[in-house]
Amino acid sequence: MSKIRTISLKNISKSFGETRALSNCSFEAYAGEVHAVVGENGCGKSTLAKIISGVLLPDSGEIEILGGVNTTPLDARRLGVATIFQEVLVADEANVLDNLFVGSEGFFSVGKSESEKVREASELLTRCIGHDIDLFADVGSLPLNIKQWVVIARAILRRPKVVILDESSAALDLDATNRLHGEIDRLRNEGCTVLIVTHRIAELVRIADRATILRDGAPVGVLEKSEITEAKLLELMTPSDRSVMAQPNVDIKDNKSNLLDSIIEGKSIQLTEGSHSFDFELKPGTIVGLAGLDGHGQDLFARTLAGLYRQNSGTITFRKESGEFIDIDGLERASDLHISWVSGDRKKEGIFPQRSIFDNFAFGIYRRNLGWFGKINKRYAQKAFAQEVKRLKIKTGNTANKITSLSGGNQQKVLISRAFADQPKVIVLNDPARGVDLNTKRDLYKELRNFTESGGAVVYLSSEIEEFLGFADRVDVFYQNAIFRSLDYQSVSEESMLAAMFGQPLGSHVEIV
Numbered sequence: 015m016s017k018i019r020t021i022s023l024k025n026i027s028k029s030f031g032e033t034r035a036l037s038n039c040s041f042e043a044y045a046g047e048v049h050a051v052v053g054e055n056g057c058g059k060s061t062l063a064k065i066i067s068g069v070l071l072p073d074s075g076e077i078e079i080l081g082g083v084n085t086t087p088l089d090a091r092r093l094g095v096a097t098i099f100q101e102v103l104v105a106d107e108a109n110v111l112d113n114l115f116v117g118s119e120g121f122f123s124v125g126k127s128e129s130e131k132v133r134e135a136s137e138l139l140t141r142c143i144g145h146d147i148d149l150f151a152d153v154g155s156l157p158l159n160i161k162q163w164v165v166i167a168r169a170i171l172r173r174p175k176v177v178i179l180d181e182s183s184a185a186l187d188l189d190a191t192n193r194l195h196g197e198i199d200r201l202r203n204e205g206c207t208v209l210i211v212t213h214r215i216a217e218l219v220r221i222a223d224r225a226t227i228l229r230d231g232a233p234v235g236v237l238e239k240s241e242i243t244e245a246k247l248l249e250l251m252t253p254s255d256r257s258v259m260a261q262p263n264v265d266i267k268d269n270k271s272n273l274l275d276s277i278i279e280g281k282s283i284q285l286t287e288g289s290h291s292f293d294f295e296l297k298p299g300t301i302v303g304l305a306g307l308d309g310h311g312q313d314l315f316a317r318t319l320a321g322l323y324r325q326n327s328g329t330i331t332f333r334k335e336s337g338e339f340i341d342i343d344g345l346e347r348a349s350d351l352h353i354s355w356v357s358g359d360r361k362k363e364g365i366f367p368q369r370s371i372f373d374n375f376a377f378g379i380y381r382r383n384l385g386w387f388g389k390i391n392k393r394y395a396q397k398a399f400a401q402e403v404k405r406l407k408i409k410t411g412n413t414a415n416k417i418t419s420l421s422g423g424n425q426q427k428v429l430i431s432r433a434f435a436d437q438p439k440v441i442v443l444n445d446p447a448r449g450v451d452l453n454t455k456r457d458l459y460k461e462l463r464n465f466t467e468s469g470g471a472v473v474y475l476s477s478e479i480e481e482f483l484g485f486a487d488r489v490d491v492f493y494q495n496a497i498f499r500s501l502d503y504q505s506v507s508e509e510s511m512l513a514a515m516f517g518q519p520l521g522s523h524v525e526i527v
């Protein structure tokens with residue numbers, strides 16, 4: 015590997031008020047390497063990425079990027095840095111082509127004719143998305159996953175020397191993640207430095223050449239490819255006063271829930287017009303996983319269970335303790351039945367960005383636990399919040415601060431804690447571990463298992479199939495807007511899930527390259 019140094023940070027510190035995000039942090043990366051930046055939620059990864067991108071200025075320390083110094087995002091871009099943040103930043107009213115080349119005049123596309131741009135853009139997007147799209151369509155009319163590819167393609171088209179991917183694969187399904195890895199390989203082979211910030215450890219082990227592990231704003235280790243293992247990463251990420259969980263998952267062999275009546279029953283559900291119909295059952299004490307490639311209905315179905323979407327036909331009912339069956343016909347009904355919803359798309363439907371950390375947590379409690387004369391029982395909510403902060407190890411600072419002052423993963427933890435505090439009988443989670451660190455993920459699995467052991471039921475959608483292994487009692491795999499196959503815990507494996515995701519018969523082998 016070439017040893018041309020592209021990024022050199024020396025003793026960088028950065029604070030936000032009383033929060034020290036980076037503390038004497040030094041970091042180096044080289045041309046032609048995929049370098050992962052890893053660590054627990056709130057350890058300073060995004061702050062580091064923002065400093066390299068010129069979005070934030072450090073309080074102290076020295077920076078050299080590609081032989082120059084960047085003090086603004088424009089400087090960084092001129093030097094050859096392209097950053098893909100987790101937020102999908104596109105101009106909805108402009109077309110795909112304009113979005114791809116926006117702000118590029120005078121940089122990489124100088125003198126390019128429209129037809130050259132069209133050719134380059136359509137070649138790249140077809141490779142990324144897996145099929146071609148209309149470059150003259152308004153971006154606003156496109157689904158979120160395509161918008162995300164537009165953002166990724168925009169960065170690649172700039173022919174960058176340093177690319178930063180900050181949790182860019184967090185929302186991608188398996189197929190799309192593999193296409194992204196293909197692009198990362200190409201960039202590396204062209205001599206680019208690719209910095210990836212990710213909590214998807216399996217992905218990182220696969221593609222990273224080196225990894226820097228941060229803890230409390232400073233590096234605690236740099237691993238070479240041969241040293242990058244999940245165990246080693248966990249050991250370095252975890253503060254010494256907290257033990258690393260030996261067992262990632264929980265023993266599910268002894269689940270006796272099969273003997274119980276269902277808490278949710280679905281009959282002849284047709285999610286969308288023309289799709290196949292299917293039945294569904296959820297028993298107390300169980301965790302049911304929902305899997306599928308993007309756009310195959312698992313997301314719609316999770317939303318249906320939470321009262322956020324209405325199926326085209328068929329019935330989905332909740333069985334009350336009295337034995338009465340109630341139709342889940344909307345969000346309010348679902349909430350009255352104590353069905354809690356955790357969205358993975360926290361920006362769009364999870365957080366109230368203008369409200370405090372505490373208000374974001376207490377929203378459900380306020381609604382359900384009014385005290386005397388309808389007054390909000392704040393003391394109850396405060397006590398509940400203190401418990402949740404401890405349980406999920408949420409790094410909050412002052413809870414009166416806006417929720418947006420928290421790191422991404424900690425915002426997600428507040429949403430999860432909100433669902434737990436809402437006295438749920440069923441929790442429906444839509445990719446809840448997106449952007450959440452490995453230790454927290456494991457704690458979450460444990461908490462969900464405890465919840466089911468005390469009689470609750472869980473529906474857990476994930477785009478990362480590794481999450482289901484040893485965790486779900488059953489995985490319902492969606493294909494073309496219907497459950498294609500239900501796999502019980504004994505038959506859940508990467509192969510069986512993959513085969514079903516591609517609509518293949520049981521036992522067939524699907525190779526992802």
Ligand SMILES: Nc1ncnc2c1ncn2[C@@H]1O[C@H](COP(=O)(O)OP(=O)(O)OP(=O)(O)O)[C@@H](O)[C@H]1O
Pocket residue numbers: 030031033034035053054055056057058059060061062409418419420421422423424449451
């Ligand atoms: N604009 C801000 N205002 C106040 N505090 C901030 C701001 N940005 C970051 N912080 C704080 O700085 C610390 C580091 O945040 P950062 O986003 O860099 O963490 P991270 O490692 O990327 O976390 P995650 O894995 O959750 O995305 C956190 O405690 C966070 O709350």
